[in-house]
Amino acid sequence: KAGVTQTPRYLIKTRGQQVTLSCSPISGHRSVSWYQQTPGQGLQFLFEYFSETQRNKGNFPGRFSGRQFSNSRSEMNVSTLELGDSALYLCASSLEGGNGANVLTFGAGSRLTVL
Amino acid sequence: LAKTTQPISMDSYEGQEVNITCSHNNIATNDYITWYQQFPSQGPRFIIQGYKTKVTNEVASLFIPADRKSSTLSLPRVSLSDTAVYYCLVGDEGNTGFQKLVFGTGTRLLVSP
Numbered sequence: 001k002a003g004v005t006q007t008p009r010y011l012i013k014t015r016g017q018q019v020t021l022s023c024s025p026i027s028g029h030r031s032v033s034w035y036q037q038t039p040g041q042g043l044q045f046l047f048e049y050f051s052e053t054q055r056n057k058g059n060f061p062g063r064f065s066g067r068q069f070s071n072s073r074s075e076m077n078v079s080t081l082e083l084g085d086s087a088l089y090l091c092a093s094s095l096e097g098g099n100g101a102n103v104l105t106f107g108a109g110s111r112l113t114v115l
Numbered sequence: 116l117a118k119t120t121q122p123i124s125m126d127s128y129e130g131q132e133v134n135i136t137c138s139h140n141n142i143a144t145n146d147y148i149t150w151y152q153q154f155p156s157q158g159p160r161f162i163i164q165g166y167k168t169k170v171t172n173e174v175a176s177l178f179i180p181a182d183r184k185s186s187t188l189s190l191p192r193v194s195l196s197d198t199a200v201y202y203c204l205v206g207d208e209g210n211t212g213f214q215k216l217v218f219g220t221g222t223r224l225l226v227s228p
Contacts, residue, residue, distance in 0.1 A: 106158025
């Protein structure tokens with residue numbers, strides 16, 4: 001079956017702009033979580049959605065937001081981009097999420113560069 | 116807050132067994148321990164998961180002592196293609212009661228010929 005699909009794979013923005021990233025989970029997976037990965041901070045949890053509801057949120061400013069649609073597809077948005085937002089943004093899906101027993105399947109990520 | 120501690124890096128040679136230990140002193144009763152592998156510019160990939168004692172699959176073994184405060188990922192006979200970053204993961208009870216998964220810094224494994 002198809003894996004987790006993230007689009008776009010690469011994008012370049014300038015400071016102050018906003019960006020929207022998309023994630024299509026594995027069919028049947030209802031939980032989608034987002035992560036930011038940078039060389040200095042490693043993999044950091046952004047938020048998790050389940051049945052269109054945000055269940056958990058990491059320690060990121062309000063400029064980072066997300067949503068989930070009824071078909072479980074998810075988007076994340078970053079407004080007023082800063083240079084420090086340059087990172088690989090990873091999306092992961094799982095059947096139910098919300099429990100460490102659920103295995104995450106990750107997408108290939110969206111590489112954002114902010115100039 | 117459940118946190119993990121792993122060695123930053125490890126070096127090995129082809130054909131050797133590699134053991135990567137993860138410390139998770141604050142693991143909660145219902146936490147599972149999961150290991151992921153990540154290659155550059157790719158998302159992490161599931162390797163193995165366990166709750167207690169020993170788990171083995173076709174690529175690795177996971178050893179978890181009785182107190183569950185640490186775990187060891189064992190990779191038998193590594194090859195060059197095992198060069199990657201390995202993450203140990205435990206759950207973290209978020210304020211909504213649902214767990215979010217907290218990644219540690221990972222261990223960068225370099226396998227040489």
